[in-house]
Amino acid sequence: MSDEEVLSQEEVESLLTAMEAQAAPPTAAAAPSSPERRARSREKVAPYDFKRPERVGKEQVRALQTLHEGFGRNFGAALSALVRSIVEVKLTSVDQLTYSEFVFSLENPTCFNLLRAEPLEGNLILDINPSILYPIIDRLLGGGKGSGSLARRPLTEIELRLVGRITTLFLRELRHAWENVLDLTLSVDRVESNPQLVQIVPPNEVVVLISFELTIGDVRGMMNLCIPFNSIERISSRLAANSWVSYGRPTRSPEAIARVSRQLDGSLVEVVVELAQTTISTAELLGLRVGDIITTDKDVSEPLRIEIQGATKFLASPGALKGRKAVQIESTLDTPPKAAATPPVAAKKT
Template identity: 70%
Template structure:
């Protein structure tokens, strides 16, 4: 057996230990890996809590598609509602969230305007909820009310008010069908209107739904409109909710139906009409001396047509006359703009 020979460092260590009464220092061993070493709290990854009561069953791509699709819908619905109410209505998409059906129902006011919808070929039912804080001002506007704000009313809708609300919900469904056209043609109908949301059970309480919320603003009055889409209704067509579907929504070619719809809105628009009889120049002194009954002479020939402006733009040429004892004009042709000579 070979003799163990101590090194000079080990001998000195033993002598020092004997003098101090401590154990000899051991050679430094390789540092064992510390699972927490080098991990500063700032360097740790962020931990997101997961609630098993609210599983996210709709993918992020589908949620982005729903959000972009309903952003376009909100603009169109706002324009259509403004034409119906003859007042500026701002509609803004506020959120697209996933939650359980029970959370959605218990977050609503009672009473409310709770519309139960069918959207064939989607399975089940959808929910359209209109908040009373914006619903009653709309009804007041449809009945001829002014801009004065009315206090919030907490009561169920009457039969007359339900008939007026149907005009709003029908307009909502028309624009919603147009927004979903690139994903799936929907046949949307209102099958029932309830005032107490807790009496309507379209899916189990823990079933996941997609809640699309809009904020309406009419002057100083604001309120919410909520569209509730159960996940089981869109589960079969979730693969169609991609970026391509809503991107093509704004780039499709005009159809005869869309042109007719735009034409219907334009036909109901109010325009300013004025007729230029003649023009001349007079001095300020002559203007101050004018009295009732004075005649202003011009160089315009009575046999030449008059210029008719629509919203300040020369549009027609007409002749002045009378119709049933009232001053009138008879439009002859479209306004002919003089072509400027070609530049050399």
């Protein structure tokens, strides 16, 4: 072949393009003819890891995050009342990973609680890191604010009972957080110290890991709630709905009102009987001596006002009982009148 019969580079590329166009099906798009187009097409391809399949949708993850943010605030308040110290509970992440990755990321020994959450299938896991668990136990036993050295051992029988008080608070608030999604019956199945000896799902099964950071003074630690995906798979559509938004604004049921009333029955309140009111000048006040009498405009037949914690609730008449001054309640004020401007001096008897 002579030099005149040799095809140029442009001619070779045009022939190859024409052959590819003829070989391609009519409905298929033309192949990219430049390196720039081929690079753009490769950018659209996302790698897929079969060991870590993304089975939980973004909408479900956002729902779980919003739901457990409110749970963290309520659990922190309940835990603060238990340990009589300020405890901050902050939601740090909501991730999905395999069960084996979750287990091997934990310390050994740790506080590994297997939970039952009926009607969900299988078990849930609550892991409490020893770095925050032992300081909480120390405070429950009367310890001070010092963190001390961290123990590297399984929990004793006494410590397990104290941990039961913590998990009871956790399950109570968790049930309240989920009540708008599903009415759960939560309980602790058993407590283990070595997480690698417990297998509730296959190692490659996807789980949802909800992590909280607990802070007590200068001590911090993690608390993890592990939910296998197969446990919530059949209710995932409820997590996509907006039913969880109403968490934190429950209606007042008659049972809740009765429970609060029972708790208030034994409360101590201040009872004040107002005998009369009058106004005197500062000079008269400074000139008062023992035996002086302050006159008022109140008639002796007018009822006395009884105040409960500063609010006028009853009308009464004065008297005596067994040699002591007393009052007899005559009527109840359903709507207390607005308090008038406080006078400089008021004669009251408690």
